Amino acid sequence: MAKTMLMAYAALIFALAGMPAVAQDAADPANAFNRLLDPAAQRNPPPAEDGIHDPANAGTRMLQAPLEAFGPLPKRNSGNRVDWVGAQASGKIRPRWNAADPKESAAALDLNIVREVKGSMPDVVFPHKQHTELLDCGVCHPAIFEMQKGANQMSMAAILLGQGCGACHGRVAFPVVECRLCHSRAKKAAATGAAAVGRQARR
Amino acid sequence: MRQRLKDGINGWAALCTMVAALLLAAGNAGEARAEYGDVVMNQSSEAAGMRPVVFPHWFHRVRYSCKVCHSDLGIKLEAGGTGIDMLKIIDGAYCGACHNGNVAWSVERCDLCHSGKPGTRTQVHQSAIQKPLAPAAASGAKK
Numbered sequence: 001m002a003k004t005m006l007m008a009y010a011a012l013i014f015a016l017a018g019m020p021a022v023a024q025d026a027a028d029p030a031n032a033f034n035r036l037l038d039p040a041a042q043r044n045p046p047p048a049e050d051g052i053h054d055p056a057n058a059g060t061r062m063l064q065a066p067l068e069a070f071g072p073l074p075k076r077n078s079g080n081r082v083d084w085v086g087a088q089a090s091g092k093i094r095p096r097w098n099a100a101d102p103k104e105s106a107a108a109l110d111l112n113i114v115r116e117v118k119g120s121m122p123d124v125v126f127p128h129k130q131h132t133e134l135l136d137c138g139v140c141h142p143a144i145f146e147m148q149k150g151a152n153q154m155s156m157a158a159i160l161l162g163q164g165c166g167a168c169h170g171r172v173a174f175p176v177v178e179c180r181l182c183h184s185r186a187k188k189a190a191a192t193g194a195a196a197v198g199r200q201a202r203r
Numbered sequence: 204m205r206q207r208l209k210d211g212i213n214g215w216a217a218l219c220t221m222v223a224a225l226l227l228a229a230g231n232a233g234e235a236r237a238e239y240g241d242v243v244m245n246q247s248s249e250a251a252g253m254r255p256v257v258f259p260h261w262f263h264r265v266r267y268s269c270k271v272c273h274s275d276l277g278i279k280l281e282a283g284g285t286g287i288d289m290l291k292i293i294d295g296a297y298c299g300a301c302h303n304g305n306v307a308w309s310v311e312r313c314d315l316c317h318s319g320k321p322g323t324r325t326q327v328h329q330s331a332i333q334k335p336l337a338p339a340a341a342s343g344a345k346k
Binding site: 093097 | 265273315
């Protein structure tokens with residue numbers, strides 16, 4: 001009896017000694033260091049661990065892990081964590097324009113549309129080139145955008161709700177966190193605004 | 204002494220509960236981990252006794268431009284919006300335009316497409332629109 005009790009104690013002490021590491025997280029999960037940030041270790045998980053594939057399904061084990069495919073591709077900080085435009089431009093991937101003919105390539109349209117932005121953020125440059133290397137005009141015109149500069153209402157709120165640019169960005173194309181990719185042109189207005197502030201300061 | 208042992212056992216129980224809770228938390232986080240752009244399609248699959256379908260955008264965009272599927276094959280830019288089903292697939296539409304044993308492995312490999320976790324609903328994963336819903340999902344409100 002005494003012996004079993006001793007063993008129970010030993011086990012308890014062992015458990016307690018081993019506990020702090022667990023306990024610090026577990027004791028107060030309410031104050032975990034990061035509450036809403038996705039931990040780095042959870043990025044690009046293999047299918048069996050991604051929470052949407054069934055690990056008990058035999059086919060799941062045959063699927064490719066994203067990181068295996070992404071290894072040689074240029075990196076980005078969000079979404080798939082791949083710079084898809086860079087990957088295509090450098091020839092690391094060659095997505096077919098025509099499913100039946102690997103040689104056919106897109107007739108890309110090189111036309112930038114500048115949208116002036118309210119407030120402090122740099123203006124938005126919409127590049128037709130990168131888009132028309134992947135997409136037909138018909139996907140956007142007129143279903144998502146009228147084919148005329150300035151004819152479409154756009155705002156960040158609408159984009160985050162999945163309208164306009166948000167029909168693709170934030171779903172499949174690079175996500176909205178990459179502000180600088182869209183807001184890429186310094187404001188003319190901002191420069192003159194700063195100059196005005198400077199003049200006032202001098203006065 | 205007996206009381207001490209009881210406390211010990213309670214301690215163990217508490218530890219076990221904590222570990223279980225941690226594991227559970229990790230399991231729940233799964234929803235938020237899926238690869239960006241993965242589409243789960245479950246409009247008819249589970250009701251007909253099959254696992255939901257998982258369509259990986261990243262895998263296909265390495266090989267095809269968006270135009271191939273979203274212009275040439277008439278797939279809508281909306282999870283569940285196209286109304287894909289098995290009959291259309293075996294007749295060569297949508298997934299069936301390629302998964303025909305000629306361009307890509309054929310429809311007989313059911314479990315490569317029907318690989319989703321039971322109970323996962325039709326949606327694109329990691330989307331901006333989905334994010335505000337995450338806390339509700341963590342508390343089990345969503346199924």
